[in-house]
Amino acid sequence: MDKKLKDRKDIDDKYKWKLEDIYESDKEWNDDFDKAKKIIRQLSDFKGKIKDSESLLNVLKLNDALQMIIEKLFVYARMKRDEDNSNGKYQALTDKAMRINIEASSATSFIAPEILSMDEKILKSCIEENADFIDYRHFLEDLLRYKPHTLSDKEEMILAESEVMAHSPENIFKMLDNADIRFPSIEDEDGDLVELTHGNYIRFISSKDRNVRKKSFESLYSVYKNFANTYAAMTDSNVKKDVFYSKIRNYSTSLEASLFDDNVPVSVYDNLIEAIHEKINLLHRYVSLRKRMLNLDELHMYDLYVPLVADFDKEYEYEEAKDIVLKALEPLGNEYVSILREGFDSRWIDVYENRGKTSGAYSWGTYGVHPFVLLNFQGKLDDVFTIAHEMGHSLHTYYSDKAQKYINSHYKIFVAEVASTCNESILIDYLLKNARDKSEKLYLLNHYLEQFKGTIFRQVMFAEFEKYTHEEAEKGEALTAEKLCKKYHELNQFYYGNDIIVDDEIDYEWERIPHFYSSFYVYKYATGFSAAVALSQMILNEGDAAVKRYIEFLKSGGSDYPLNILKKAGVDLTTKKPVLDALTVFENVLDEMERLLDR
The missing domain is CATH 1.20.140.70 (Oligopeptidase f, N-terminal domain)
Incomplete structure (x- = not known):
């Protein structure tokens, strides 16, 4: 290439x-x-x-x-x-x-x-x-x-005018976190002095060199520690803003107000947290496995992101990647695969990076025209997953637009990641069944486990932290840096278990999470991922009946509330079952990885 x-x-x-x-x-x-x-x-x-x-x-x-x-x-x-x-x-x-x-x-x-x-x-x-x-x-x-x-026209006008001020905590956060904050320089793997930034922190915290991981972790959070009171003031202001609007608009709580747009009862949020608590031992097992595979006497918070398996270095040509995705998604039926092939063959996709092109990947489009996908294909396994993911979005849009009038064509964010993640889950099942050797299989299993860790467990921990901050504010309590750090430390201890040292530096991580300024948003990652995994298992295990229900889900667009649409597809998020079913898949993948390592 x-x-x-x-x-x-x-x-x-x-x-x-x-x-x-x-x-x-x-x-x-x-x-x-x-x-x-x-x-x-x-x-x-x-x-x-x-x-x-x-x-x-x-x-x-x-x-x-x-x-x-x-x-x-x-x-x-x-x-x-x-x-x-x-x-x-x-x-x-x-x-x-x-x-x-x-x-x-x-x-x-x-x-x-x-x-x-x-x-x-x-x-x-x-x-x-x-x-x-x-x-x-x-x-x-x-x-x-x-x-x-x-409210009345006059009251609504006043609230509309207040929105500019309401965004102040978020705007101040963005300026402080992205423009004003400076991190120290650290030595990289080659001994070169490199300034730590938000961008390269991900690379350093994933480094195979443990000293680099430790130094980047300590250096980053030493800066956040110095600004803890400022970030606490921003968080307190943002939460108080949510509480103010919920009271003014006659909601019982700010959580209820936030979920109202999707017509989601508070019990769904609470059930999600409860389900994770019931199965938190599974994350503890994964943390223990990480400690074992890294061969460490002590596992620290800065050891959570280093890959457990050597990078899978197979290169893929774009045509090969397309064929893999087409083959993998055959369980979704002939019609689905036919539309997918049409997208590949009819130039829905902008494939390669060029000078000046927007980075990353997305699926987008406009009603009455097929959707489009932007890629920056590099030939790695992650790029194969990206094709499956973005085309999941595209076919969701395609089916929705064909079946619905414009007013009902736009599906809610609550379900937006379901189709894309479902595709990824079906793809990983195919790749695991066709893995060439033990190392490839271990890499894929670890990839899947990391998706669960990042998209369910970690996001629910964030969701629980948000629930705490808003409940404290609703009781009239101030959100001080000390109180926020204490709660965040306790949550990390609970979620990651006894086989990891919960370093004091992690107490300040809440300061750098931008999603906390889009209150009660992150739980949707966990519900969406859980629903997608549950649907993928139905498709793989039940066949045509599940596929038929799934295609109807894709066609529904925004014609009904998200929970009702998902329920028709076989996923009832008003119960804990979809989350618990998804965690059963996590447990099975964990079992398989442990078995492979013991051979």
């Missing part, structure tokens, strides 16, 4: 996504931009006039037409910019798309409040009896759910 970074023009077209499927030319983009402007003006005529079923239906349809165009404009411009971020033309087009998006949001902000101020009998009649509203029933029912938590 050619390792030299190419300019975009030097990459074969067959490895580039075909954005002409969205707009054949920039002229078409500009025509749609003008059309969006016209619809914005038309929508403004409805202000103060949504009184009956006819005006309601007209405004909903017109708003859908606007949102589809706005989405299309932004997705195209942004993806063209992502091809080469140095291209000024598409920087400008992206800015233009963002501006009209803001304009559209402002122009349509009256719609929801006016619908809620309608005569409730008329609104319920539209939902329950009028066939013209069949595609809008879920949207309207969901809007009515918010009525007890919606």
